[in-house]
Structures are given as structure tokens and as C-alpha cells.
Amino acid sequence: MxxxxxxxxxxxxxxxxxxxxxxxxxxxxxxxxxxxxxxxxxxxxxxxxxxxxxxxxxxxxxxxxxxxxxxxxxxxxxxxxxxxxxxxxxxxxxxxxxxxxxxxxxxxxxxxxxxxxxxxxxxxxxxxxxxxxxxxxxxxxxxxxxxxxxxxxxxxxxxxxxAEADWTHLRSPETYLGYARGENFASPGGIAFDEPRAYERPEDLRLNHWALAGEWTAERESVVLAGAEGSLACRFHARDAHLVLSPGERGPMAFRVLVDGRPPGRSHGVDVDENGAGVLDEGRLYQLVREPDDVRERTVEITFAEPGAEAYAFTFG
Missing domain, CATH: 3.40.30.10 (Glutaredoxin)
Structure with a gap:
């Protein structure tokens, strides 16, 4: 121009x-x-x-x-x-x-x-x-x-x-979760469009794949927790793992993050503590993981104990 x-x-x-x-x-x-x-x-x-x-x-x-x-x-x-x-x-x-x-x-x-x-x-x-x-x-x-x-x-x-990304070790791309642009979904049976469905997480997640557990509704832009409790997990290789979230029409809700099945400890992001506890109180990007030591392939899992959470995209840095 x-x-x-x-x-x-x-x-x-x-x-x-x-x-x-x-x-x-x-x-x-x-x-x-x-x-x-x-x-x-x-x-x-x-x-x-x-x-x-x-x-x-x-x-x-x-x-x-x-x-x-x-x-x-x-x-x-x-x-x-x-x-x-x-x-x-x-x-x-x-x-x-x-x-x-x-x-x-x-x-x-x-x-x-x-x-x-x-x-x-x-x-x-x-x-x-x-x-x-x-x-x-x-x-x-x-x-x-x-x-x-x-x-x-x-x-x-x-x-x-x-903070600038750790480009040297970044091997995971932005991953959308809504069905309009979503890919690499790993829960058995695939994804159902615009209706609640019970999902299970597979035993093993391949790098840059993600999965749901519990009852979720897949919409064009996001996946929305429909059941009383549910989680989503992603296998990634990066220093940082973020997730775009919104509470929708509901008020603040607690969530918990595990990294490789354990509390993140020193690897916690700015939006969770060392035990993995966080609060979804507004629509924005949440930093779940910031690895202070050797960057390696890991699995991040986020769990909600009440319905309504909307998840849009994982991003990494």
C-alpha cells in the first residue's frame, strides 16, 4: 500500500x-x-x-x-x-x-x-x-x-x-480448539459438533495433540465444559504454555493445572501457583507453564470443577 x-x-x-x-x-x-x-x-x-x-x-x-x-x-x-x-x-x-x-x-x-x-x-x-x-x-x-x-x-x-519466546526450543504451534480451526484432537471417537458429549483422554498423547475428559460441547470457536467436572490436556515442547479462556456468563471459577501429572512447582506460569491453583475470572490468555530449567516435551492438563469454562486456543513460547 x-x-x-x-x-x-x-x-x-x-x-x-x-x-x-x-x-x-x-x-x-x-x-x-x-x-x-x-x-x-x-x-x-x-x-x-x-x-x-x-x-x-x-x-x-x-x-x-x-x-x-x-x-x-x-x-x-x-x-x-x-x-x-x-x-x-x-x-x-x-x-x-x-x-x-x-x-x-x-x-x-x-x-x-x-x-x-x-x-x-x-x-x-x-x-x-x-x-x-x-x-x-x-x-x-x-x-x-x-x-x-x-x-x-x-x-x-x-x-x-x-516476555520474548524461547525460539530455540519452541516446537509447538498455536493450537485452536473450536471445530472451525481445530486439529490434532486425540480423544477416542473424534469430536461432536455443537452438542454435549462425554470424552475420554487417551493413555498417551503425541506431541502437539490435545484431548478432553468429561462432558464438553465443541463449538466453532471453543470447547465449553458442559458437565460438572472436566479437563483438557495438551502435549507440547516449549518453555511456556498458555491457554485462551473465558468464564462465559458465569462468575469466577477455580481451576487446577498439572504438568506430567503433578503440580507444576517451579514450572508454574504467572496465572497459577506452585500447586497449580488458578482462577478463571475474565476472558483472556492465561499462562499455565513457564519452565525455568531444561525445556523438554511435557503434558499440561487443566481441570475445572464446575461447568461453563470456555477454552479457545493453546499458545506456546
Whole structure:
């Protein structure tokens, strides 16, 4: 895209956070970084410390950063959840809530995260999809702003779910659980669409396969616990294991995580304790495992003691 982006592209936002609706005079004549994101995306979470750092480092130089939250899953359309994510990630620049994909379509975007670098005339001078390339991206910003100084990217360090992945040992891909995009399901008998069914976990799980135990309903985007108790398990090879979860219409519910059949101990993620105890209280990405020692093939299992939990996707790092 090397022609001006008409500033009316942002008119399709259903809501604005951290600002009144941005009018065209506020963007005209300014270098702008547009960041497409969705609150459960692990790739966006790991890139966010850099965007946050650029927004603060170059604000006085005239940079305008605009976050565009375009939901991947239906529950992410709830602007209250978007507000929670904005607060949790300490985002202080304008965010357009793009529930109808209007801004997404105006940019002909297809990815989370996606960065578009606009000059003062609204021309996209560069773009980048996914993680990485941080120093080059910052150099693009400096050229657009007409400044030259030490890069802040070299000093950025993510923590918790924002920490960079252990790419050397990462051998497990993102794994969707809803039947629209789900694969590598290992419970005997396969999966039933849109109706409750009792599942069993096989004795052995192959790497990057997952299984259910108990009564679950498989829906397009997620699997939903229909019975009084149930669990899901995944065999993975990575330092980190995350799971996108939502309590649906129910209130907070406890869950427990086991790693290779035992409490995780020092391998617990930020959302569980050493005994594997955690609470599902909002729709977001939960970090279940962070391995502090040798990364190896392991099985993570999460169990709920009451119905209603919705599970969307495993992601790894």
C-alpha cells in the first residue's frame, strides 16, 4: 500500500479508548504508527512492550500511535474486556475499538499484530506483521520523524506473558480448539459438533495433540465444559504454555493445572501457583507453564470443577 490512507478509515471505529474520537486534523501532518491487535494474541502481547516504548519515546517528536483492537474471538468484542487489557498493558495512547472490522478492511489487513507506518501525508511507508524486526521498525519511525538518536528497542525487555519466546526450543504451534480451526484432537471417537458429549483422554498423547475428559460441547470457536467436572490436556515442547479462556456468563471459577501429572512447582506460569491453583475470572490468555530449567516435551492438563469454562486456543513460547 503506497497511496495515502484516507483518514476516514478510522471513522468505522465503534468506540475510542484513551481519547475522544480522533478527528482528521489530529492525524493530518503527523507521522502515525497504526498497531492492529486483539487482546488474547500472544504474538501481540510479546510485541507490545516495544510499541509502548516507542509511543513514549517519540511522543514529543510528533509521533501518533493508534492501536486498533479488532477481535479474533467473539468474546473479545466486549469493550469492557478491551478496557481491562488496555489497563493491564499500560497503554496510554488512543485505541480504536474495531468490532465491525471497518478499520481492518480499510487497511486491507489480515494479521495480528500488524504495524503500519504512515508519513505526514498518510502514505504507508512500511509495514510489518508479527513479532520481531524491532530495531528496523524503530529506524523507520525515526526517518518519518526526522530524528536520529540511540534506539530504545535495544533496552526493551518484556516480563510475564510479554516476555520474548524461547525460539530455540519452541516446537509447538498455536493450537485452536473450536471445530472451525481445530486439529490434532486425540480423544477416542473424534469430536461432536455443537452438542454435549462425554470424552475420554487417551493413555498417551503425541506431541502437539490435545484431548478432553468429561462432558464438553465443541463449538466453532471453543470447547465449553458442559458437565460438572472436566479437563483438557495438551502435549507440547516449549518453555511456556498458555491457554485462551473465558468464564462465559458465569462468575469466577477455580481451576487446577498439572504438568506430567503433578503440580507444576517451579514450572508454574504467572496465572497459577506452585500447586497449580488458578482462577478463571475474565476472558483472556492465561499462562499455565513457564519452565525455568531444561525445556523438554511435557503434558499440561487443566481441570475445572464446575461447568461453563470456555477454552479457545493453546499458545506456546
Amino acid at each position: 503506497m497511496e495515502p490512507v484516507h483518514l476516514s478509515a478510522f471513522d468505522g471505529a465503534s468506540e475510542w479508548l484513551n481519547t475522544a474520537p480522533l478527528d482528521r486534523p489530529e492525524l493530518r501532518g503527523r507521522a502515525t504508527l497504526v498497531d492492529f491487535w486483539t487482546l488474547t494474541c500472544i504474538n501481540w502481547l510479546r510485541a507490545q512492550p516495544y510499541v509502548r516504548a516507542w509511543a513514549r519515546a517519540y511522543r514529543d517528536d510528533g509521533l501518533v500511535v493508534v492501536g486498533v483492537h479488532t477481535p479474533e474471538f467473539t468474546f473479545e468484542r466486549d469493550s469492557h474486556r478491551v478496557r481491562q487489557a488496555v489497563a493491564a498493558r499500560e497503554i496510554d495512547y488512543p485505541v480504536a475499538v474495531d468490532n465491525d472490522y471497518a478499520v481492518w478492511r480499510a487497511f486491507d489487513n489480515h494479521y495480528w499484530p500488524a504495524l503500519y507506518f504512515l508519513d505526514a501525508d498518510g502514505v504507508v511507508r512500511d509495514q510489518h506483521f508479527g513479532e520481531g524486526r524491532y530495531e528496523r521498525s524503530e529506524q523507520v519511525l525515526q526517518r518519518l520523524l526526522g530524528v536520529e538518536r540511540a534506539l530504545v528497542s535495544t533496552h526493551v525487555e518484556g516480563h510475564g506473558v510479554e
